[in-house]
Amino acid sequence: QSALTQPPSVSGSPGQSVTISCTGTSSDIGSYKRVSWYQQSPGTAPKLMIYEVTNRPSGVPDRFSGSKSGITASLTISGLQAEDEADYYCSSFTTSNTYVFGSGTRVTVL
Amino acid sequence: EVQLVESGGGLVKPGGSLRLSCAASGFTFNRYDFSWVRQAPGKGLEWVSSIDTRGAYIYYADSVRGRFTMSRDNARDSLYLEMNSLRVEDTATYYCTRGTWFDPWGQGTLVTVSS
Numbered sequence: 001q002s003a004l005t006q007p008p009s010v011s012g013s014p015g016q017s018v019t020i021s022c023t024g025t026s027s028d029i030g031s032y033k034r035v036s037w038y039q040q041s042p043g044t045a046p047k048l049m050i051y052e053v054t055n056r057p058s059g060v061p062d063r064f065s066g067s068k069s070g071i072t073a074s075l076t077i078s079g080l081q082a083e084d085e086a087d088y089y090c091s092s093f094t095t096s097n098t099y100v101f102g103s104g105t106r107v108t109v110l
Numbered sequence: 111e112v113q114l115v116e117s118g119g120g121l122v123k124p125g126g127s128l129r130l131s132c133a134a135s136g137f138t139f140n141r142y143d144f145s146w147v148r149q150a151p152g153k154g155l156e157w158v159s160s161i162d163t164r165g166a167y168i169y170y171a172d173s174v175r176g177r178f179t180m181s182r183d184n185a186r187d188s189l190y191l192e193m194n195s196l197r198v199e200d201t202a203t204y205y206c207t208r209g210t211w212f213d214p215w216g217q218g219t220l221v222t223v224s225s
Contacts, residue, residue: 048213099157
C-alpha cells in the first residue's frame with residue numbers, strides 16, 4: 001500500500017487560509033468516509049484534528065475544517081496562526097482492512 | 111485522564127527480537143480497537159498493525175507481516191507488539207493509539223536496529 005500523496009509543504013501569512021490536499025485511490029479515500037487528519041509538532045506525538053472527513057474533536061479550533069471529493073481529501077486552516085506551524089498527515093482506511101497515511105505536509109507560518 | 115504509555119524500546123541487532131508494551135488507563139480498555147503506528151527518524155507516519163476489541167481480528171502492514179505479532183490483554187489493559195527478525199529499516203519510534211480515529215497517542219518508544 002503506497003502512502004497517500006500530500007504536498008511536502010505549504011505556507012501562509014498569519015490570518016490567511018491554507019489547504020492541504022491528500023490524494024489516494026478508489027481502494028482507500030474513494031471507498032470510505034474513514035479519513036482523518038493529524039497534527040504533529042517537533043518531538044511530540046501526533047494529535048487528531050479531523051475525523052470522518054469533516055468532524056472536529058472537542059478542543060480543536062473551528063478554523064480547522066475537512067472535506068473530500070472522490071479520491072482526494074483536503075484540510076483547510078482558516079485564519080492561520082503561528083501555533084499552527086507543524087507537520088500534518090492524512091489517513092484513510094482501506095479495502096484491505098488496513099490503514100494508510102499520507103506522506104506529510106509541513107505548514108509554515110510566514 | 112485518558113493515557114497510553116509505551117515501553118520496551120531499545121537497541122537491538124539485525125535479526126534480533128523485541129517486545130513492546132502499551133499500558134492504557136483512564137477509559138474502558140476492552141471497548142476499543144487499537145493500533146501501532148511507527149515513524150522512522152525524520153520520516154512520516156506508517157501504520158503497522160491493528161487489533162479489534164477481543165483480539166480476534168488482527169491486521170498487519172505488508173512490511174511487517176510474518177515478523178511482527180500484535181496482541182492484547184484486556185485483563186491488564188495492555189497491548190503488545192512482538193517484533194522478530196528485526197531489520198535496520200524497522201528503526202523508528204513506535205506509537206500505540208486508540209480506536210478508529212487514532213486518538214489519543216502515547217508518547218512513543220524508540221526502537222533502534224543496528225549492528
